[in-house]
Amino acid sequence: MAKRIDVSDLNVYYGDFKAVEGVSMTVEPRSVTAFIGPSGCGKSTFLRTLNRMHEVTPGGRVEGKVMLDDQDLYAPSMDPVHVRRTVGMVFQRPNPFPTMSIFDNVAAGLRLNGVKSRSTLEGIVEKSLRGANLWNEVKDRLNKPGAGLSGGQQQRLCIARAIAVQPQVLLMDEPCSALDPISTLAIEELIIRLKSEYTIVIVTHNMQQAARVSDRTAFFNIKATGEPGRLIELDDTAKIFNNPSMKATEDYISGRFG
Numbered sequence: 001m002a003k004r005i006d007v008s009d010l011n012v013y014y015g016d017f018k019a020v021e022g023v024s025m026t027v028e029p030r031s032v033t034a035f036i037g038p039s040g041c042g043k044s045t046f047l048r049t050l051n052r053m054h055e056v057t058p059g060g061r062v063e064g065k066v067m068l069d070d071q072d073l074y075a076p077s078m079d080p081v082h083v084r085r086t087v088g089m090v091f092q093r094p095n096p097f098p099t100m101s102i103f104d105n106v107a108a109g110l111r112l113n114g115v116k117s118r119s120t121l122e123g124i125v126e127k128s129l130r131g132a133n134l135w136n137e138v139k140d141r142l143n144k145p146g147a148g149l150s151g152g153q154q155q156r157l158c159i160a161r162a163i164a165v166q167p168q169v170l171l172m173d174e175p176c177s178a179l180d181p182i183s184t185l186a187i188e189e190l191i192i193r194l195k196s197e198y199t200i201v202i203v204t205h206n207m208q209q210a211a212r213v214s215d216r217t218a219f220f221n222i223k224a225t226g227e228p229g230r231l232i233e234l235d236d237t238a239k240i241f242n243n244p245s246m247k248a249t250e251d252y253i254s255g256r257f258g
Contacts, residue, residue, distance in 0.1 A: 002029035002199045003069045003086075003168040005050060010064035011228075012045055012054060019045045021228035023064075025218060029168075032191060032200045034210035034237065037220035037252065042229025043203045044173050046220070050201065051087035051171060052080045068169070085113070087169040088162035093178045094154030096146035096161075102129075103142040105157055109165040124164055131197075132160035133190050152183025156190065163198070170194065172202040176209065188213050207253065211241050219249045 005027035012020035020042035027033045035043040048054040049062050052073060066073040073083050096105050106125045107115075115121060125142075129135040134156040138149070146157050155175060162170060172191070176184040191200060191213045204210050210217050217240040222229045233246045244250045 001168060002197060004029045005169065005199065005201075006065075006067040007050075008065040008067075010046070010049060010062060010066065012042065012049055013059070013061050013063075014057065015059035018228040020049075021230055023231045025231060025234050027199060027201055028216070029199045030195055030197070031215040032195050032202060032213050033234075034214035034217045035201065035203045035220060036205070036207060036210050036217060037229070037232075038222065039205075040225070040229070041220040041222040043220050045229070046231075047171050047173055047201060047203050048089075050169070051089055052083045053089060055080070085109070085165050086167055087171060088165065088167035089171045089173070090155070090158050090162055090175050092174040094151055094158050096149070096154050096157050098145070098147040100146055101143045102138050102146045102149070102157060105146040106160050106164050109161060113165060125160075128160040128164040129157075131163050131194070132156040133186070133193070134160055150183070152179050152186055155179060155183070155187060159187075159190065159194075163194070167198065169199045169201070172200065174203050174205065177205065184209075207241075211237060217241070219244070219246070219252060221248055221252070 007023055007025050010023045011018055023046060035047060037043050045054060050066060054060045097108060103125055106128050107121045110121060110124060126135060129138060134153060137153060149157060176187050188209065194200060214237045216234060217237045218234040219232045220229050221232045233244060233249045240249060241253060244253065
């Protein structure tokens with residue numbers, strides 16, 4: 001079941017350096033929220049706080065609160081591994097496990113979670129590959145290496161791997177930046193289809209992509225190098241692109257900077 005994310009006054013640090021400052025926002029369930037903004041403004045850093053990936057970086061820590069429905073993701077009792085199972089992530093470059101077959105790539109998280117039944121694994125792998133719109137392309141070569149697929153297929157394989165463990169949220173950090181236009185279109189169509197089941201947050205430098213796939217758009221900005229990134233504006237995507245409330249948003253959308 002897709003869940004709502006509520007972020008309150010979040011500050012993100014690498015050691016003593018504050019990378020993101022004072023972010024508060026709500027991400028609605030069963031929707032796509034896009035993060036846009038110039039390089040270095042903290043989009044990807046903030047995204048990684050939503051499943052506690054940020055803290056695997058030495059010195060990475062946060063102040064503030066991230067709630068997933070009624071669960072505090074940073075509560076002392078909360079297991080980060082459980083958080084990352086609930087809030088899945090797809091990275092910028094496809095990263096299938098290179099020595100594993102297509103089947104084993106999708107089944108990897110399930111096995112870590114203790115699923116051993118071959119028939120159960122087969123059912124979930126097929127369902128996940130169908131969910132990632134990849135099943136018909138790979139069903140006859142499930143035992144072949146995942147790294148042998150094309151870039152776009154590898155990214156859909158990574159999406160299948162992410163959804164196999166039944167997360168409630170999917171985070172995507174520039175999932176199309178390494179892909180050709182045809183593969184990008186396939187991923188965009190998949191994102192739109194998946195939002196009926198998941199809460200999806202996507203970081204993108206492609207504003208046309210944000211306009212195509214997202215329901216709401218958040219614009220992040222940075223005043224100067226060395227300053228923390230900040231959330232400037234969050235609204236319905238149509239409003240952000242056609243009638244933003246903040247001049248900085250309008251300037252970025254219109255290409256005056258960034």
